[in-house]
Amino acid sequence: xxxxxxxxxxxxxxxxxxxxxxxxxxxxxxxxxxxxxxxxxxxxxxxxxxxxxxxxxxxxxxxxxxxxxxxxxxxxxxxxxxxxxxxxxxxxxxxxxxxxxxxxxxxxxxxxxxxxxxxxxxxxxxxxxxxxxxxxxxxxxxxxxxx
Numbered sequence: 001x002x003x004x005x006x007x008x009x010x011x012x013x014x015x016x017x018x019x020x021x022x023x024x025x026x027x028x029x030x031x032x033x034x035x036x037x038x039x040x041x042x043x044x045x046x047x048x049x050x051x052x053x054x055x056x057x058x059x060x061x062x063x064x065x066x067x068x069x070x071x072x073x074x075x076x077x078x079x080x081x082x083x084x085x086x087x088x089x090x091x092x093x094x095x096x097x098x099x100x101x102x103x104x105x106x107x108x109x110x111x112x113x114x115x116x117x118x119x120x121x122x123x124x125x126x127x128x129x130x131x132x133x134x135x136x137x138x139x140x141x142x143x144x145x146x147x
Contacts, residue, residue, distance in 0.1 A: 016114050027054075036129070039100035056081055062095070062106040063088040101126040101133070 014020035021028045027050070034042030046055040065085065084092070095103050105126035108119040 017111070017118060035104055036125075039104060040096065043096060043100065043103070052081060056084070058103075058107060059084050059088060059092055061110050062103050063091045099130060101130040 014023050031042065031046075031054075034045060043055075043058075046058065060082075063084070065088065092103075095106075105123045108122035108126070112119045
């Protein structure tokens with residue numbers, strides 16, 4: 001209801017990363033550290049406590065509806081507040097469980113035309129963190145701690 005009131009007043013939401021950081025400095029800092037050190041817990045926090053403002057745009061960006069296959073503007077995806085479908089949830093939960101850093105890389109990929117270098121840095125960082133997580137899991141498995 002509050003979002004509808006803000007839209008009616010004509011206040012535009014942040015259009016890029018730097019505007020979002022200026023409007024929400026505390027949340028931005030939290031997301032920076034939470035999604036880097038423990039992405040699963042960070043995304044769980046977004047789902048539980050910041051569902052409408054952050055989680056819904058995130059899931060609609062990384063798991064788009066198939067009917068939206070036309071080239072949709074990234075800002076339109078961020079303003080999409082529809083509930084995710086079961087297919088979107090299924091795709092999200094598989095990636096959330098096995099490759100959580102890929103979710104961040106996919107989100108950054110959609111922002112390439114707006115933030116070229118920042119998105120590239122995030123994508124490479126997510127790839128390296130995924131490799132580190134796989135090596136950690138392999139090390140635990142090879143020591144027979146998980147068997």
